[in-house]
Amino acid sequence: MKHISLLGATGSIGTQTLDVIRKHPSHFKLDSMSVGRNIDLALQQVHEFSPNLLSVQTKEDYDKVIHDVPSQTKVVYGEEGLVEVATDPKSDILVNAVLGSVGLSPTLAAIKERKAIAIANKETLVTAGHLVTSAAKDFGVPLLPVDSEHSAIFQALNGEKRTEIEKLILTASGGSFRDRSRAELENVTVHEALNHPNWSMGAKITIDSATMMNKGLEVIEARWLFDIPYEKIDVVLHKESIIHSMVEYIDGSVIAQLGTPDMRVPIQYALTYPNRLESISNERLNLWEIGTLNFSKLDTERYRCMSFAYEAGKIGGTMPTVLNAANEVAVAYFLDNELSFLQIEQKIEQALERHQAISEPTLKDIIEVDAETRAFIHSSMK
DSSP states (O other), X not given: OEEEEEEOTTSHHHHHHHHHHHHOTTTEEEEEEEOOSOHHHHHHHHHXXXXXXXEESXXXXXXXXXXXXXXXXXXXEXXXXXXXXXXXXXXXXXXXXXXXXXXXXXXXXXXXXXXXEEEOOHHHHHHHHHHHHHHHHHHTOOEEEOSHHHHHHHHHHTTSOGGGEEEEEEEEOOOTTTTSOGGGGTTOOHHHHTOOSSOOOOHHHXXXXXXXXXXXXXXXXXXXXXXXXXXXXXXEEOTTOOEEEEXXXXXXXXXXXXXXXXXXXHHHHHHHTTSOOOOSSSOOOOHHHHOOOXXXXXXXXXXXXXXXXXXXXXXXXXXXXXXXXXXXXXXXXXHTTSSOHHHHHHHHHHHHHHOOOOSSOOHHHHHHHHHHHHHHHHHHTO
């Protein structure tokens, strides 16, 4: 029995993690969880899984739920609550499925308590990859990827020598607007942007997929997860999302991981590694039904956020922190219909151009730069 702490239980990855736990009750136990603003769903989850610990976002949320949870469930809130969930002494593994840089502090705290980390919160590695990977190494903690692309690379690397890697190849669906020219993006709506052709994801990550920032963040994440320079990380457009990613080796061999586009598969693999359990779904990959797999070269002029991500990653230091923070705020404004789709890129570029990177930032530096960047984007909207 593996005991689990889950950050972000009411989000897309969180609910699918609970699907995996629900499917395999003899293998997994949810001991602690944090939730977002969907309190009704959170209460349903608490009554189904009976965790020992529940963290909500605010004191107001605390007051809403405190009298409606099982007697054995302790309720906490805020950033301290996230850390308490992450460091729950009963758990073996932390699933970090929250959105944004809020996942950083609890992840570092969990590492210090020697919890295995199943990481779906890419912003943690984007903003502070050097701190997270260094801490994981110091405390002997595995970082297990949950993103389908990084899980694919992780699996393709099993049993191979890292010194023999030629390059990592991340695949990208192209998002909601993959069949539109840049000129056709001028007046696209939020509703159109949220209509992803392959995956069922939360709003923010779906917009990131449409701008390709999601893939840019994944490039930075791959650099830290697999200790590979940016020059050896490529992205290829693959609209079917059947090949989740590939590794090319120095002899020219390319090993790919294939599967149906179901996030519960990489979630389950992170929880069971190095073993596997029976599939959570009855659906199987039948290539003859798909017939054709399509690939095309990525155009960084079409998807400018990819250029921003590579540039920020190569500069390093606090530059990826700025990239991530500016994107989070700009996407929020777009979702509120206060920015156009293409203005997301403009705001990110403005934030990157004004920032002087700190080369070896401390956690304090990262937190300060994150806050300063968010404040800059907010002030630019006035």
